Every structure is written in structure tokens, then in C-alpha cells.
Amino acid sequence: MIAAASSYLVLMISARALGHADNAEFLAFWALMFCAFGITTGLQPEFTRHTLLSRSDPDATEGRGWRLGAVALGFGALVGLLVMASSPFWSTAILGREGQLLALFCAAGLVGHALQMGLTGTLAGSQRWNEYSLLIATEALARLGLVGLVLLLLPTVEGFAAASAAATFVSVLSLGASPSVRRAFALRSSLFPRPLVTGIVHAATSTVSSAILVVGFPVLLRLTTSAEEYLTTAPLLMATALTRAPLMVPLMTYQSVAVAHFMNNRHRGLRALWPIARIIGVVGVVGAVLAAWFGSPLMEFLLGPGYRLGWLTFAGLTLGAALLATLSLSGALAAALGRHLVYSSGWLSATALAVMLLLTPFDAEIRTLLALLLGPALGITVHVVSLGRTHLKLGI
Secondary structure, eight states: OHHHHHHHHHHHHHHHHSOHHHHHHHHHHHHHHHHHHHHHHTHHHHHHHHHHHHHHOTTOOTTSSOBHHHHHHHHHHHHHHHHHHHGGGTHHHHHOTTHHHHHHHHHHHHHHHHHHHHHHHHHHHTTOHHHHHHHHHHHHHHHHHHHHHHHHHOOSHHHHHHHHHHGGGHHHHHHHHOHHHHHHHHOBOSSOHHHHHHHHHHHHHHHHHHHHHHTOHHHHHHHTSOHHHHTTOHHHHHHHHHHHHHHHHHHHHTHHHHHHHHHHTGGGGGGGTHHHHHHHHHHHHHHHHHHHHHHHHHHHHHHOTTOOOOHHHHHHHHHHHHHHHHHHHHHHHHHHTTOHHHHHHHHHHHHHHHHHHHTSSSOHHHHHHHHHHHHHHHHHHHHHHHHHTTTOOOOO
């Protein structure tokens, strides 16, 4: 709840403080940063899965492998360096006039985020949920506080971007404040380096494929839309973010909880997914009705004049968020079962269809609705069919 509320407030602050064109630029950075975080997010479910397996295996060779915290920090530094090395080729096209500076902020944020994901993954695998939740909440509040400070001192795209990235380093501060977090950092792998690295690479590939569609959508829209039209899409992008946040922010934040749940219920197969998916379906339908009635006037009240869209757009975006949440859960089930190829296949199929639909000659609203409804629906189908072929019973 804290993470979702903080994201809401950050986006509200940027919408109020920046003009439509500048806010569209900030939303592109926000999307790119969290999309890049998808690479390092793969550490969390993999470290959770690995720690749970180590705890349940009496023959695990605990203490012989690498320190997981050091692995996370090194992985984040490597990804950050790759982002900076490649940024001259894409930063201006995606991030605009200050693309190189914004790419630097993104690369720095990746280092802190990788450490955070490694720590929360080992805390989740150790069933230390209080410390896990506190670390996540502290980062979200730190981001909100830093953005609020920038609002008072330097309300620019660059200022908000720097504040958003800097919040990831709360994980570094937590090492000095919490003995539990220090123990999580010091935990050694029970795997030899090669299988550990292979698992991390598979998990990172899987999670980045999901992040492209979940948080990277403004980047996809920018790359498939003329520059003039994109700078008018701030209301559409804000509506997309606001309709997703109630479901997706908590769900993505607590990905390790889902992985742990599905691992503890592996014997149930796809049946473990059905009760949660059913609840999300009901929430999606009810939310779509409420969004159709109240979404547009509420967004205009919160963000100011000019942030208004049709009722059908709000209803469609809310249903799309429910489908995306279901796709995230079916992916979490695949990750828990170690089926990284199935995980990434579902997300990549969804993203590929979304991109194809964004390239159609309709206006931005229609293309967005088609991409966010049909793309996730295809991804869910791929997950369910692929997992069903491994002799898991649907049980519904």
C-alpha cells in the first residue's frame, strides 16, 4: 500500500509541477528506469527460490559459494555499465534533449536496485517478512521524500529523475541499520558459481521481458508514435499508470510472496493460480465500472486541467490492468516451477503483439487499448497452455 501510494504521489507531483510536454519526458524516464529495473528484479525471485531450496535441503552445501549480496551488487554494477556504454545509441531517441544525463541516473539507480532485490530475495526466502516489507516501504517513502524536496528546490525533469534514482540506495543505508539485512547480504550460496549465474541470467531475461510491458509501456508508445503526438499523450500515460497502480504496484512489489506461495503449493500446479486469478477478475470488472464513472473527473481533480479522457478509455485501461496482473501471477507460477523459458515466452508474446498493435494506423488511445487488452490475454494463454502441457491439471 505504501509503495502504491508513493508512486501515485510522485506521478501527481510531476503532473502538477511540469507542463504536459515535460511531464511526458519524465514519464518516459520513469518508464525506462523501471523497465531497466526489470533486469535486476530477476534477482529477487531467483534468490527467494534459491534460499527456500537451500533451507529445505538438508544436504545443501551452505557456506561454500559466493555471498549473495556481493553477487547482487556486482550484477547491478555490470548492468549499469552496459546501460551507460550503450546510451549514446538510444538515449536521445527515448529520453529527449538531456538523454545522456538521464541515462546516467538510470544506470546509477540500477546498482542500488540490484542490491535491494538481492536483499529482499534472501529475506523472503528466509521468511523474514517484516524486514522485507520495511525495506520496500522505506525505499518508496525515500523516493517520495526526495521528489518532494526537488519540488521545493529544482522542479525540473532532471531533478525529479535524479531523486527517483537516488531512492534505490536506501538499501545501502539499511546495511548499517539492520542486523537482519546484514545477515541477508552475508548469506552464501549453496550452489557452485555456474548454476547460480545461469539461474540469475535466466531469471533476469524473464523479468525484463515482463518489465517491458508492465512499466516500459510509455517507451513503447514513444517509439511507435510521432514526436508531436507523443508530447500530447501525458493524460493517456497518466491514466494508464493510475489504473494499473492499485493492482500492479503491490503485486510486483510482493513478487517473492507469490513465488513462495506457488513453491509451497507446487503439488497443486495451475490449481494454485485459480483462486487468486478469480479475485483479480472480480476486482478488474468492478474497477472498470467505477473507472468509467469516476476516472476522468477524478484524474482532472488530482492532476489539473487538461487531464481528461473518455469513460471507455478508463474502463478499457482498468480491464487491461487486471489482465496484466493475471499474466504476472501466471508468470510467477512459471518462475516458481523453474520454467523460465515458459515465463519469458508468455511475456515476450504479449509484448510482441502489443508492439504490433501499437504500429497500427489508429490514434494513440485506440492503439493503447488494443495493445494492453490483447497483448496480456495472449501471454496468459501461452503460460496456461505451456504449463498444462507439462501434465499440470487446471482443476477449474
